[in-house]
Amino acid sequence: MKYKTFAAFVGPSIFLMLLFIAAPLISVFFQSFYITQPVFETVEVETCTPGFPTQTCVTEQKTQPIIGEDGKVVTTVKYxxxxxxxxxxxxxRAWAALSAFDFRALLTIxxxxxxxxxxTFTLVTLPLVIGAGLLIAVVVNNASRLIRGPIIFVSLLPFIITPVIGALSIRWLFIGDxxxxxxxxxxxxxxxxxxAQGWTIELLMMFxxxxxxxxxxxxxxxxGLQTVNQDTLESAIIDGASRWxxxxxxIIPHLMPLIVFISLIHLMDSYRVFEEIVGFSSQAHRISLQWLTYDFLTPDDSGNRSISRASASAMLTMIGIVVLLVPLLRKTWRDHKGGRV
Structure with missing residues (x-):
């Protein structure tokens, strides 16, 4: 393929990735080192109440935000x-809790x-997703063609449902009556x-x-099962190998690249768990890192948002994802180099 043709195909994707992924990520990174605060001023306010024979006036100092000419609160950015x-x-607080082996105190942060x-959510659901997906695939692959279509249709229904709607549906099955x-x-x-307790909600969210x-x-x-070498399977049957x-x-060694691929996708997706927190309304018992970032961005009673903390939380979440992906990426890289050799 010519370089110009390759650039024409890849160029738009790279541009969109830089625009919608790299640029916001860099912006969030810098925002985590700065804090935006409203500028306040102290003014004297005189409050008078009617009285006899004269009214009573009290002068007090109040702190209020400065309003600019555009009608908005004046803010300042500080490193x-x-x-x-x-x-x-x-x-x-975290070190004090760890030093005292008080993990309950640690979990209050x-x-x-x-x-x-x-x-817990990510690492527990990963093997369950791989095992359930592989089991369904093997069953469908060995089923007769007459019922294979309906089984595939029923198996794909959960994936079609919108995540929040699916979480709400499961919640309505178990909540109250x-x-x-x-x-x-x-x-x-x-x-x-x-x-009524957190562990049951956590199990429902994992389910x-x-x-x-x-x-x-x-x-x-x-x-992947459609690409398994049938000659190898027949040889294994002749040698007396059982189904297991x-x-x-x-089969599993042949599907190993796909297992790594699914693991990568699942780790990235589950570590950003958010829909389950909203759908199951578990904020009082269980929260995730993604929900914590959202909570920082929620305006408080005065209308302020903790953008700097939200940016820091988002960066820490990204670092966690990278740490989880490193072993799988290293394995993929070694397999790639071994395949080239």
Whole structure:
């Protein structure tokens, strides 16, 4: 392929990536070192109340923001260095909790509480998504052609549903007197409240993520199963290999690049978990790093937003994603170099 042809194909993608990914990322990085604050002024305000024979007046000083000629509050930008990161991480409190082996105290800090849930959510759902997707793919691949189409259609339905709508649907099944809650209460003959404690909400969120994402893994694995060398499988059958041995020693090694690909996609997506927090209304029990960033951007009672803290939280989230992806990227790079040799 000629260089001009290659540039014509790749150029628009690179431009859009620089415009919508690289530029905002650089902007967020710099914003994490600066803080924007309104400028205040102290004014004397005289308050008078009616009285007899004369009114009573009291003069007091009040602090109020300065309003510019455009009608907006005047703000100032100040360089604070790593102060926003310290405000998010709260290293003094975190170190004190770790030194005393008081993990409950550590989890009272919003960032570490969100990090604990995000890591647990990501690392627990990863093998479940891969296992469920591979299981569905193997079952569909071995099913008769008559029922293969309906099975594929039903298997893809969870992936088609909008994430927030799917999370709300699962929540409505279990909240209050939902259908599943009523069934469990009937089966166990006791009152059940799935949303009264955090661990049950966390399990429901993990169940929803696996239910929602497993069809994506299924599609990828099913496509990979169509490329398995049939001669190798027949040789394994002749040698007396069982179904499990054929799966372990023939199919899974063949699908390993796809397993790495799904792991990369899932790690990047699950580490930014947000829809489940909103759909299950779990803020009182469980929060994620992505939700923490959103919370910093939510205006307070005075209308101010913690943009600097939100930027610091976003950068810490990105660093966490990179740390999780490094082992898989190193494996991919080694396999690539080994394949070239």
């Amino acid at each position: 604070v260095g790593l102060e926003s990161y310290r405000n998010v991480l709260e290293p003094d 919003d960032f570490w509480k969100a990090l604990r849930f995000t890591l 939902g259908i599943m809650t009523a069934f469990l209460e009937w089966a166990f003959s006791q009152n059940i409240s799935m949303f 929803y993520r696996v239910w929602h994402v497993a069809p994506f893994a299924f599609v990828v694995f099913y496509a 041995e054929r799966l372990r020693y023939v």
